[in-house]
Amino acid sequence: MNTGKIVIVGGGHAAAQLCMNLAEAGRGPDITLISEETVVPYQRPPLSKSFLKSSAESLQFIRGQTWYEEQGIELMLGAQAVGIDRESRRINLSSGVFMDYQHLVLATGARARPFPGIPPGTVNAFSLRGQADARALQTLLAEPQDILVLGGGFIGLEFSATASAKGHRVVLVEAAPRLMARAVSPQLSAHALQVQRDLGVEVHLQAQLGEPVMEEQRFLGLHIDGEFKQFSSVLSAIGAWPNQELAGQCGLVCDNGIWVDLHMRTSDPSILAIGDCARFALSGKPWLPASLRLESIQNANDQAKTASSTIMGDPQPYHALPWFWSEQGPARFQMAGLLPAVISRTEVVEGGSSGACSWHHFDGDGQLACVESVNFPADHMKAKKQLLSIW
Ligand SMILES: Cc1cc2nc3c(=O)[nH]c(=O)nc-3n(C[C@H](O)[C@H](O)[C@H](O)COP(=O)(O)OP(=O)(O)OC[C@H]3O[C@@H](n4cnc5c(N)ncnc54)[C@H](O)[C@@H]3O)c2cc1C
Structure with a gap:
């Protein structure tokens, strides 16, 4: 049986699921979990759903802190990994602490893509990725707003449906000719558009956008299809970038995601990557894309299970059916397959x-x-x- 230190970088779904699988196999005391977040891993999907509906909603932890303690898992919260020395199998943290590993798993997820022309620090500009973003939006929605939502993907649409149902004026702009165009069929896009319009959201498809107009650190508005529109706040929901810098800096192969094989091994077999940050190839159907990165709970959990089998010395290739869900106003969408x-x-x-x-x-x-x-x-x-x- 494989032994030795297992270091997991990341505190999201993939990291939590991997802890569960390895703990079940008795490896809890070998694990150190490094997360830059200050709380143990929590459910991210509710952040754009129930969490926004009521300020009484709180975080749903995947496992409570005591569970990690009971399994003997060392938790390093509020800790950021900043470098990997592959030769000496050592990872270093921003605090200056070094840590040796036998297996390193990168479960670093993804981050919200910023909208060009809206600089960081803009007081009325928001994105939605983690608990702090969701809390800021909860507070925002407590007062009447004129909100611009940039992006007609899952997060933009879930947010706009909730905000509109709560009585806020919402304008949503999408560059593509239809909503969620990268992930769903034209039939589902059309249905989602009707849902948004029935909820009172003003949706602009193939929107021609001007430069964001700023006043000091405030976003004022922009031209949409030639007409200037002013807003009290803006949510940028134009997709996510994989957190691959840590992997790229130490020479692992990355290209819009950290490349992994079907056992979740990166180009260095002692380092695995799982979840939103990982790019992989799915086999079995001639029409599948050459490689893909999936941002879903299913993928994070199933890749964690695959990584666990690799670490345990019983590698099982990844071959899971992709599935996803989304809640937009009264509509619950479910997708399975590709x-x-x-x-x-x-x-x-x-x-x-x-x-x-x-x-x-x-x-x-x-x-x-x-x-x-x-x-x-x-x-x-x-x-x-x-x-x-x-x-
Ligand atoms: C608002 C929202 C709603 C969603 N809704 C759905 C849904 O309805 N259905 C669905 O299937 N999926 C949904 N998703 C997608 C799903 O949540 C993600 O696919 C999933 O969280 C991916 O898990 P992960 O562990 O790979 O990454 P994440 O959950 O993003 O976790 C990555 C973690 O790594 C940490 N980290 C990154 N770099 C470092 C570092 N250098 N050092 C230390 N820590 C680091 C991050 O802070 C974070 O805690 C949603 C996502 C969001 C943001």
């Missing part, structure tokens, strides 16, 4: 008068490749089961 570049046909399954509906998308070989559902968990589960059997 959309092929060429969809040979789409079957629509209606769920009766409540507006529940699924789209089953088939690839060029006529095989089910992806299912997307709106408020239709029963059909979704059925189709997901089918996908699991052929994935």
Whole structure:
């Protein structure tokens, strides 16, 4: 059996799941978890959902601090890893502390991409990635706002639905011709657009944006499709960048994510990477992209399980079915599988008068490749089961 120190850098879903898997295998006392956050890993999805609806909502920890203590896991919270010396297998922290490892796992996640022209420190500009961002938005939504949401992806749409339902004026701008264009089908995009408009959100697709107008450290507004619009606050939700600098600086192969093989090993086999920061290849379908990075709870958890098996000396290749969900106002969207570049046909399954509906998308070989559902968990589960059997 493998022994030796396991250092995990990161305090999110992937890190927490890895702790759970390794602790189950009796390796808790070998683990040190280094996280720059000051609290133990917590659930991130509620931050753009229930957390924004009520200021009474608090963080949901994946495991409480005592659980880590019981497992013998050393927690280093509020600690930032700043360098890796691969030759001596040593990691150094911003505090000046050094730590030796036998296995190092990078679970550093991703960070919100800044919007060009809105400098850091702008008092009425927000993003949404961690607990501090969510708390700031909770406070913001306690007072009436005129909010500009930059980006029609999952986080922008979840936020705008909640803010609008709470009575704020929300304008959402998206550069692409449809919402969530990188991740979902045109059918689901169209449904999401209707949901937003029904909630009173002013949505601009293919929006032509001018330079943000600033007054000292305040964002005032910008031209949208030729018309100047003023706002009291702005949320930038234009995607995320992988936190790969630590890996890149020590020479690991990175390209919009830290490259890993199917066992989550980076170009240095003693260093693994998992979750939002990792780029990998999925095999099994000719139409799958050559490599991808998935930002989802499913991927973080399943890659953590794969990394655990690699560390335990029983490597199992990563081959999980991707799935995701999103809550936008009254709509709960569920997605499983991936959309092929060429969809040979789409079957629509209606769920009766409540507006529940699924789209089953088939690839060029006529095989089910992806299912997307709106408020239709029963059909979704059925189709997901089918996908699991052929994935
Ligand atoms: C608001 C929001 C809503 C979401 N909703 C959904 C959803 O509904 N469904 C879904 O499937 N997914 C959702 N996601 C995505 C999901 O949360 C992520 O895919 C998941 O958190 C990835 O886990 P991770 O551990 O890879 O990264 P993260 O959870 O981002 O954790 C990375 C951690 O590493 C720390 N870190 C980074 N660098 C260092 C360093 N050098 N030293 C020490 N610590 C470091 C960070 O501070 C952070 O704590 C959402 C994400 C956000 C932000």
